Amino acid sequence: MNEQELRKRLALLRSEHRDLDVAIAALIQTGAQSGFVDQLQMARLKKRKLALRDRIAAIEDVLIPDIIA
Template identity: 45%
Template sequence: MTEITDKPGDAKDEDAGNVDTKTFQRLERLRELRISHRDLDDVIHRLQMDLYINEVQLRRLKKRKLLLKDEIARMESELIPDLNA
């Protein structure tokens, strides 16, 4: 009679490791996006305080900030699917 046991290196363990790695990478990417969003917010705020504002540059930064916000929301909804329910 052969005994079946789950040992390190089994396919089940490898799949779980891959899921954890992918989730970790996605969470890391989400963290980076949030930092970029916050940094852009700081830059935009400083530019708005400037008397000689480059309106085109300011508009581009705001648009980029909105795109980051959308990507953050998309990633959050993928990681936490019931968030929009």
């Protein structure tokens, strides 16, 4: 992948990560109102969010190389 493709992919992953934040908040809100939070669904969303964060970090490492001091 070239730099432009990586930047597009990074933007998509960040967007999906934010969407998961919204979904998790909505699940918590719904659970608070109904008195029941679906723990399995919550765990799946959080696991997906962590996986996305790892992929985001990997792309950022490629785009922003370490500077040797």
